[in-house]
Amino acid sequence: MTEEYLLTGARPLGGDPSDIWLRDGRISQISPAGQLSAPDAELIDAKGLVALPGLVDLHAHLREPGREDAETVATGTAAAALGGFTAVHAMANTDPVADTAGVVEQVYRLGQAAGYCDVRPVGAVTEGLAGEHLAELGAMADSSAAVRVFSDDGHCVSNSLLMRRALEYVKAFDGVIAQHAQDPDLTVAAQMNEGKMSAQLGLQGWPAVAEEAIIARDVLLADHVGSRLHVCHVSTAGSVDLIRRAKERGIQVTAEVTPHHLLLTDELVAGYDPVFKVNPPLRTEADVMALREGLADGTIDVVATDHAPHTGEDKDCEWAVAAFGMVGLPTALSVVLATMVETELLNWQGVAERMSVVPAQIGRVNDQGRPLAEGEPANLVLFDPEARWTVDPGIFPGASRNSPFKEMELPGRIVSTFYRGTSTVRGGELQW
Amino acid sequence: MIEHLLSTADLSRDDAVLILDTAGEMENLTDRSVKKLPALRGRTVVNLFFEDSTRTRISFEAAAKRLSADVINFSAKGSSVSKGESLKDTALTLQAMGADAVVIRHGASGAPMRLASAGWIDGAVVNAGDGTHEHPTQALLDAYTIRRHLCGGSGDLAGLRVTIVGDVLHSRVARSNAWLLHTLGAQVTLVAPPTLVPVGVDSWPVTVSYDLDTVLPETDAVMMLRVQAERMNADFFPSTREYSRRYGLDAQRAALLPQRSIIMHPGPMVRGMEISDDIADSDRAVILEQVSNGVSVRMAVLYLLVGGSREGAGETS
Numbered sequence: 001m002t003e004e005y006l007l008t009g010a011r012p013l014g015g016d017p018s019d020i021w022l023r024d025g026r027i028s029q030i031s032p033a034g035q036l037s038a039p040d041a042e043l044i045d046a047k048g049l050v051a052l053p054g055l056v057d058l059h060a061h062l063r064e065p066g067r068e069d070a071e072t073v074a075t076g077t078a079a080a081a082l083g084g085f086t087a088v089h090a091m092a093n094t095d096p097v098a099d100t101a102g103v104v105e106q107v108y109r110l111g112q113a114a115g116y117c118d119v120r121p122v123g124a125v126t127e128g129l130a131g132e133h134l135a136e137l138g139a140m141a142d143s144s145a146a147v148r149v150f151s152d153d154g155h156c157v158s159n160s161l162l163m164r165r166a167l168e169y170v171k172a173f174d175g176v177i178a179q180h181a182q183d184p185d186l187t188v189a190a191q192m193n194e195g196k197m198s199a200q201l202g203l204q205g206w207p208a209v210a211e212e213a214i215i216a217r218d219v220l221l222a223d224h225v226g227s228r229l230h231v232c233h234v235s236t237a238g239s240v241d242l243i244r245r246a247k248e249r250g251i252q253v254t255a256e257v258t259p260h261h262l263l264l265t266d267e268l269v270a271g272y273d274p275v276f277k278v279n280p281p282l283r284t285e286a287d288v289m290a291l292r293e294g295l296a297d298g299t300i301d302v303v304a305t306d307h308a309p310h311t312g313e314d315k316d317c318e319w320a321v322a323a324f325g326m327v328g329l330p331t332a333l334s335v336v337l338a339t340m341v342e343t344e345l346l347n348w349q350g351v352a353e354r355m356s357v358v359p360a361q362i363g364r365v366n367d368q369g370r371p372l373a374e375g376e377p378a379n380l381v382l383f384d385p386e387a388r389w390t391v392d393p394g395i396f397p398g399a400s401r402n403s404p405f406k407e408m409e410l411p412g413r414i415v416s417t418f419y420r421g422t423s424t425v426r427g428g429e430l431q432w
Numbered sequence: 433m434i435e436h437l438l439s440t441a442d443l444s445r446d447d448a449v450l451i452l453d454t455a456g457e458m459e460n461l462t463d464r465s466v467k468k469l470p471a472l473r474g475r476t477v478v479n480l481f482f483e484d485s486t487r488t489r490i491s492f493e494a495a496a497k498r499l500s501a502d503v504i505n506f507s508a509k510g511s512s513v514s515k516g517e518s519l520k521d522t523a524l525t526l527q528a529m530g531a532d533a534v535v536i537r538h539g540a541s542g543a544p545m546r547l548a549s550a551g552w553i554d555g556a557v558v559n560a561g562d563g564t565h566e567h568p569t570q571a572l573l574d575a576y577t578i579r580r581h582l583c584g585g586s587g588d589l590a591g592l593r594v595t596i597v598g599d600v601l602h603s604r605v606a607r608s609n610a611w612l613l614h615t616l617g618a619q620v621t622l623v624a625p626p627t628l629v630p631v632g633v634d635s636w637p638v639t640v641s642y643d644l645d646t647v648l649p650e651t652d653a654v655m656m657l658r659v660q661a662e663r664m665n666a667d668f669f670p671s672t673r674e675y676s677r678r679y680g681l682d683a684q685r686a687a688l689l690p691q692r693s694i695i696m697h698p699g700p701m702v703r704g705m706e707i708s709d710d711i712a713d714s715d716r717a718v719i720l721e722q723v724s725n726g727v728s729v730r731m732a733v734l735y736l737l738v739g740g741s742r743e744g745a746g747e748t749s
């Protein structure tokens with residue numbers, strides 16, 4: 001790779017204008033604007049753009065193998081690049097399930113072949129996501145995919161003993177269990193947040209307590225066995241409170257929130273449009289505010305997209321039969337700008353930590369989430385915080401259009417993404 | 433008037449009273465002489481039933497036919513939550529047939545709203561019962577029946593006390609009645625075991641009680657809801673016998689009602705559980721009248737949604 005770029009006038013983490021020289025896949029030099037000369041580099045005018053380390057997503061569904069009609073590793077990672085990501089974790093609920101070294105290596109290689117970003121496969125905790133027997137966690141860890149994050153996402157590891165064993169077992173290779181916290185008994189046939197809106201709409205409720213009860217149990221288990229626990233897509237104010245208290249007690253728990261849970265509420269279900277159907281469900285305004293506060297004060301460590309593409313057939317139907325999930329990679333940073341930065345809850349440093357540095361640490365991803373400094377890998381994104389755009393899912397790379405932000409005006413636009421020194425996105429467009 | 437009838441929450445007081453008044457006119461006209469009115473001649477009304485409900489379908493069919501509409505019965509078989517022909521494809525078919533109104537019964541809450549708002553069809557959509565959401569024409573016929581007996585057949589229901597008893601959580605009849613009766617000025621009390629009252633009910637314009645005996649003496653109309661078989665073994669209550677003892681309406685309980693109060697049931701009844709045989713057949717029960725009023729109310733709804741605004745345009749063709 002001989003690409004060489006000089007980004008002029010960029011603002012690293014929103015700071016003073018600087019020139020950033022990318023060469024040989026690394027950041028070769030950073031200097032105050034106007035002081036660098038790199039005669040062989042292609043000049044890219046980055047005046048006014050915020051430079052952030054390439055974003056790292058801990059939670060995406062790339063659907064391959066099995067549902068290539070909804071998304072492939074290639075289209076999903078293209079969507080990631082468009083959203084400013086240089087690494088994504090691919091969830092295990094594929095078909096076949098990513099519960100063996102063979103499947104995680106396949107997904108890993110598909111990511112390499114696509115070349116848009118690092119793909120870090122997540123391994124299933126239990127065979128077939130069935131919640132009965134541990135999958136071969138060690139084999140997945142030792143494979144070329146070097147799995148460190150394990151999750152039955154889409155399903156909760158609800159059996160307490162199995163969860164305890166999983167938490168303990170992955171300590172041998174520094175793994176982490178990422179729990180989809182949902183008590184299955186409390187959420188049979190659940191369709192939306194249980195509360196005022198479900199009562200009115202006649203849809204089966206998904207109560208906050210079904211999430212909170214599992215989180216409460218899991219932090220106690222993690223404490224007991226001294227393991228790392230990661231909580232996927234925290235959605236309720238009560239969950240934020242539980243995690244805050246667990247952290248105060250020194251328990252090794254981390255947590256993520258999705259962009260949609262930072263912005264949208266269950267009031268949107270009133271039209272029964274399944275584009276708003278997601279698991280865990282959209283909650284109330286009070287929950288949204290608590291999630292923002294939790295993300296701001298570090299109770300919630302990271303933003304993760306839970307990018308979940310679905311075909312038109314699975315969404316263009318009545319609510320009850322529609323699939324759960326929302327496309328989220330291309331819109332994530334804009335939503336965080338709208339909900340966290342423009343509200344002055346986070347600065348760009350804070351955004352970089354929550355969308356790049358910390359997710360890379362939780363996932364044990366080398367060469368990602370690194371500082372914007374000389375010698376570091378050239379994974380970075382240039383973002384125009386002044387731009388505004390109207391979301392048109394029709395332009396997203398994959399086959400799926402299920403963005404809850406469709407037709408919404410969002411602030412901020414990804415201008416360029418660089419992945420290991422290669423320009424994957426320029427002028428807001430994919431480079432191949 | 434509204435464009436579709438999806439929820440009684442969309443009806444203003446004046447809309448609701450207009451529907452009831454129109455139903456009264458329909459009843460008079462069809463009683464008098466003409467069994468058929470020409471109001472919807474040349475219009476097509478489709479009864480799209482994804483759930484079996486012979487009673488409701490026949491009522492809508494009779495209503496449409498008495499207005500001279502062409503009626504197509506389209507029963508999409510199979511359970512709503514299994515994927516057969518999709519709602520979208522069915523809707524596109526109906527659009528191609530030129531349906532002026534689609535009366536839809538569906539097992540999934542919100543299916544009528546999807547039909548009305550997803551851009552699949554142009555016609556008016558009438559919700560004939562969707563999942564555990566709403567059943568607006570049932571509530572309208574209930575209001576019509578109450579008004580006839582307790583308000584001299586005109587105006588609204590201001591000041592009346594209506595008690596709805598039973599499985600409120602899963603009842604589309606309860607939801608539609610709660611909004612409509614409130615809009616019409618009635619005081620609504622819901623009585624149910626706490627397991628069958630939805631979380632979030634505190635945002636409804638109703639009072640909730642768990643004790644039927646204390647509520648009945650303050651009740652002008654009591655509406656007993658059906659308890660569906662699938663709830664009976666799902667631990668919402670310990671046994672049907674216990675349910676019946678605490679929430680069923682038998683002669684002893686009915687005696688707690690004030691003299692002029694009426695007893696209602698949307699049917700089909702589970703006799704001996706929600707309501708005892710003698711009470712269901714007693715003079716105070718208006719259950720059969722609810723059925724006949726259903727046709728007049730559905731005529732009014734179809735007339736106002738399909739007949740009114742587009743009259744003239746269609747008549748010449």
Ligand SMILES: [Zn+2]
Pocket residue numbers: 153154155180232233279280
């Ligand atoms: Zn999940």
